[in-house]
Amino acid sequence: VTLAVHNYEEFNSLWIDSAGILKHVGKAKKGLPSRLCKIAFTGIAVYSPDFLDFLPEGNSSVVDAWLKAMASGRKIGTVDFSGCLWTDIGTPTAYASAVFEALKKNGETIYIHPSADCGKAEIEGYAALESGCVIGPGAYLKNCVLLPDTRVTAGIRIKDAIVGPDYLIRLEKSAKTAPAHISENMAEGFFQRPFNELECALIGAGGSDRKYYRLNNQGKSAVLMVCSSDDPDYERHIAHTEFFRRHSLPVPEMFATDKVRSQALFEDLGDLSLYSWLKCRREPAIIESMYRKALDILVRLHTSVSRNIAECPLLVCRLFDYEHLRWETGYFVERFVAGLIGMPIDNELK
Known part of the structure; x- marks a missing residue:
């Protein structure tokens, strides 16, 4: 018998020795050698025909047969596949x-x-x-x-x-993923509920250490942005939002800020992007209408809004010039093309 195993903390329940031989299954018990390694079964194994003799009649777990085989003096070996893609889909x-x-x-x-x-x-x-x-x-x-x-x-x-x-x-709901130093007063002020009554889920991470959480309670939701204390883009984000809202650009409304903790609470506009929206088959006229709305916003941004850019000094100093264009494209190549897709990059493109 040879079991395919891997290190998967949540399911580690097999105890093997340095030679990969199975010695125990389940929780630790007295008398187990201290040098045993704890590992998980992937659900894949190679069995010799005579192993079937250890299976009891009726319903049973294969673990029962392992234990009987071990008790009879048979060795159960393992092959470690730690690091390979594996997903539990048992529920x-x-x-x-x-x-x-x-x-x-x-x-x-x-x-x-x-x-x-x-x-x-x-x-x-x-x-x-x-x-x-x-x-x-x-x-x-x-x-x-x-x-x-x-x-x-x-x-x-x-x-x-x-x-x-x-x-x-x-589906079962996942546990809360609230950050350790959240501005609870800010969230409680908006929801009028104690923070421990709110559902909290991490929905994305931006540049640097910035993270976004969706807070929800009884159908009311908001998005919490949490930045590191030294993130210079926190102040820019706040200033840009105020400026764009003042000039009627459809950016999320900002409900509250906590500048000491570098956090802010925003209107929740949902998850659906234009890219994902286009995946459903739609009438050409509906698609054209959506693109026209997007183009109208872009035109407004580059005309009436841009004419008032002096009102927002933090935006003036961040104009999208050649230097910023090169930074953005370099970031895209590094994080997406090379990092996410895994495509090798020519040095000239870096």
Whole structure:
């Protein structure tokens, strides 16, 4: 018997010696040699035919057979595959998390099969729509996996679920991921609730150490930006937001700031980007209308708003000139092309 194993802290329950021989399964117990290594079973193994003799009649765990084989003097070896891609999908929540994590690694939030019909629905968060899915007009999906040929009734709202043609499985909510030094008074002032009653989820990280959290309570939500104390872009972000709002550019409203902690609370405009919105099949006229709205905003930014740029000194000193263009493209090449995609980069492009 040879087990494929790896180091996965959450599931480490096999105790092996320096030669990779299995010695114990489960929690530590008295008498175990101190030099044993704790590791996890991947679910993959090679068994010789005579191992089947150790399986009891009826339902059982393969661990029972391992223990019987070991008690009879048989050795159970292991091969360590630590570092290889492996995902636990033993529960619906784990399966959905694996799907969402795969999207995230590819820089995506939404996967929509070309045959899916979702042009009149609203989709937020992470979502995967498989072949043949039909989402009725006005339906709302957030953090959902829709399996092939699923139909969602018009106007229905579904969050945190795996949905099939005739069933729906709710996903377990993850634990809070609140930062250690959050400005609780700022959040409590907006929600009028103690902070420990708020749902908090990390939704993204920006440049430097900047992080963004979605705070939610009973349908009311806001986005908390947390910057490091030495992040010069914190003050710029605040100043730029105030300036753009003053000139009617559609940036998120700023509800509150905590300049001591370099934090700010913003209006939550959702997760859906224009890029993801375009993944649903839509009428050409609707797509054109959306692009016209985006172009109108850009025109306003570069005309009426730019004419008043002197009102915002922190913006004046950050004009997007050649130097900043080179920095932005270099950052893109380093972090996305080389970092995320893993594409080798010619030195001339750095």
